[in-house]
Amino acid sequence: MAHTTTPLANKVVWITGASSGIGEALAYALAARGARLILSARRAERLAEVAARCKGVGASVDILPLDLADGSSLAASVREASAAYGIIDILVNNAGISQRAEAIDTAPDVVRTIIETNLIGPVILTAEVARRMRERGSGLIVVVSSLVGKVGSPLRSAYAASKHALHGYFDSLRMELAGRGVGVLLVVPGFVRTEISLAALEATGQPHGRMDPGQRDGMSPEAAAERILRAIAAGKEEISVGFDARARLAVILRSLAPRLLARIMAKARVV
Ligand SMILES: NC(=O)c1ccc[n+]([C@@H]2O[C@H](COP(=O)([O-])OP(=O)(O)OC[C@H]3O[C@@H](n4cnc5c(N)ncnc54)[C@H](OP(=O)(O)O)[C@@H]3O)[C@@H](O)[C@H]2O)c1
Numbered sequence: 001m002a003h004t005t006t007p008l009a010n011k012v013v014w015i016t017g018a019s020s021g022i023g024e025a026l027a028y029a030l031a032a033r034g035a036r037l038i039l040s041a042r043r044a045e046r047l048a049e050v051a052a053r054c055k056g057v058g059a060s061v062d063i064l065p066l067d068l069a070d071g072s073s074l075a076a077s078v079r080e081a082s083a084a085y086g087i088i089d090i091l092v093n094n095a096g097i098s099q100r101a102e103a104i105d106t107a108p109d110v111v112r113t114i115i116e117t118n119l120i121g122p123v124i125l126t127a128e129v130a131r132r133m134r135e136r137g138s139g140l141i142v143v144v145s146s147l148v149g150k151v152g153s154p155l156r157s158a159y160a161a162s163k164h165a166l167h168g169y170f171d172s173l174r175m176e177l178a179g180r181g182v183g184v185l186l187v188v189p190g191f192v193r194t195e196i197s198l199a200a201l202e203a204t205g206q207p208h209g210r211m212d213p214g215q216r217d218g219m220s221p222e223a224a225a226e227r228i229l230r231a232i233a234a235g236k237e238e239i240s241v242g243f244d245a246r247a248r249l250a251v252i253l254r255s256l257a258p259r260l261l262a263r264i265m266a267k268a269r270v271v
Contacts, residue, residue, distance in 0.1 A: 007233060009034035012085045016068065016125070017095030019046035021194030022144065022228075025221035026092060027051075029229055031059035038081050038088070040064045041095060060085075068095055068121025069113050078128040087136070090232070091129045093122035093143040096163075098200035098208075100271070103157035105203040111158040114201065118162035123169060130173065130182060137181040140232065143170050147190045147243065151250045151261065154270045159200075174237060186238040187228055190247035191218030212271050218242050 013030050017023035019041035027039055031054035039047050039054075044065040051061040062084045066077045082088060097117045099106065126141055133139025148156050149163030167186065174184035197212035219242035231239040240247070253261035 008229070010036060011089040012036045012038070012087055013090040013092060014038040014040065014064075014081050014088050014129070015092040015094055016040045016066075016122070017144075018050055019043045021196060022189065022192055022221050022224050023092070023094040024050050025225035026094065026228060027054055027061075028057075029222070029225040031055075031057050031061070033229070034059070036060040036085055038062045038064055038084050040066050040077070040081075042067050068118075068125075069116040071116060071120055071124055074121060074124040075128065078125060082129075082132065088129050088132070088139070090140045090142060091125060093126060093141070095121075096144065096146075096196070097159075098196050099156050099159040100197070100200045100208040101155060101203035106158060107204050110201050110203065110205045113205070114158040115162050115165075118159070119165050119169070122166070126170075126173070130177065133182045134177060134180050139181070140183045140185065141170070141173070142185045142187060142228070142232065144187045144189065145170075147188060147240075147247050147250070149188060151254045151265075153265060154268070156270075183235065183237070185228075185231060185236060187231070188238065188240045188243075189224060190240060190243040191215060192221055192224045192242040193218045194221055 008030060013035045015023050015026055018027045018039035027037055027050050030037060037054060037059060039051055039061060041047055042065060047063040047065060051063050054061045064077060064081055066073065097114055099114055122143060130141055143166055145166045146163040148160045149167055152160045170184050170186055177184065191214045193215055197208055197210060197215050200208040202208055224241045227241045250261060
C-alpha cells in the first residue's frame with residue numbers, strides 16, 4: 001500500500017475523543033497513512049463506526065472506551081492501551097468538553113467535570129504514557145487546547161481554566177523531556193466545525209444542544225486533522241488551527257493591550 005512509505009506508517013497512535021470531530025478526522029487521516037490506531041471516547045458505538053471506516057482502508061484499529069472524568073479508571077485504560085500493540089508511539093489528548101454558562105451560575109459539579117475531562121484525565125494518561133516513552137527514548141505527546149486556553153471568554157470560565165492549565169502543564173512537561181527523545185505538541189484550535197458546542201455543558205450540566213455560529217463557519221475537521229499531521233511531521237511544538245482574524249487579534253491584544261481586549265470581550269455577543 002502506498003501509505004506505508006509515510007513516516008506515520010505502522011506508528012501506534014492513541015487518540016482520545018475519536019468518536020467525533022477533530023479526533024474522528026484524525027483517525028481517518030492516520031488510517032490512510034498506515035498508522036495503527038487505538039480509539040477512545042465514551043460512546044463505544046460511535047467508536048465502532050469510526051473503527052469500521054478505518055479498517056475499510058486496511059488500518060489496524062482497537063477501540064478502548066473510557067471516561068476521562070473518571071480518573072480512577074484511567075491507569076487500567078493506559079495498561080490496556082499499552083498492551084494493544086505493546087507500544088504507544090503517539091498519544092493524542094484530543095477529547096474535551098466545553099461550557100455555555102456564566103461562572104457564577106455554573107454548578108461546582110459541572111466545573112469539576114470540565115476540569116477532570118479536559119485537564120486531569122489527560123494529565124493522568126500523559127504521565128503514564130510519557131514515562132514509558134522516556135524509558136524507550138522516543139515518542140510524542142499531542143494535546144489539543146483551545147483559543148480559550150490563551151484568551152479568556154464570557155460563558156467559558158471553567159473551560160478557559162482547564163485549557164489555560166494545559167499550556168502550563170504541557171510546556172513544563174516539554175522542558176522536562178527535552179533531550180529524552182519525547183516531544184510535546186500543543187494544538188490550539190480556534191473555530192472548527194464539530195459537535196463541541198452541541199455537547200458543551202450549561203449551568204447545571206445539560207448539553208447546550210446547539211451548533212454555534214463560530215463552529216458552523218469554522219474550518220473543517222478534515223483540514224484541521226491534516227494541519228495537525230503536518231505539524232507532527234515537521235516536529236512543531238505548538239500550532240494554531242482554525243484561527244480567523246478575530247482569533248489572531250485576540251491573542252495579540254491579550255499580550256499587548258489586555259484591558260482593551262477585556263473591554264471588547266465584555267461587549268462581544270459570545271454565545
Ligand atoms: N471545534 C472547535 O471549534 C474547537 C475549538 C477549540 C478547541 N477545541 C478542542 O478540540 C478538541 C476536540 O473537540 P471537537 O471540536 O472535535 O469536538 P467534539 O466533536 O465534541 O469531540 C469531542 C470528543 O471528546 C470526547 N469526550 C468528551 N468528553 C469525554 C470524556 N469525559 N471522556 C472521554 N472522551 C470524552 C467526545 O466523545 P464522547 O462524547 O463519545 O465521549 C468526542 O469524541 C477538544 O479538546 C476541544 O476542546 C475545539
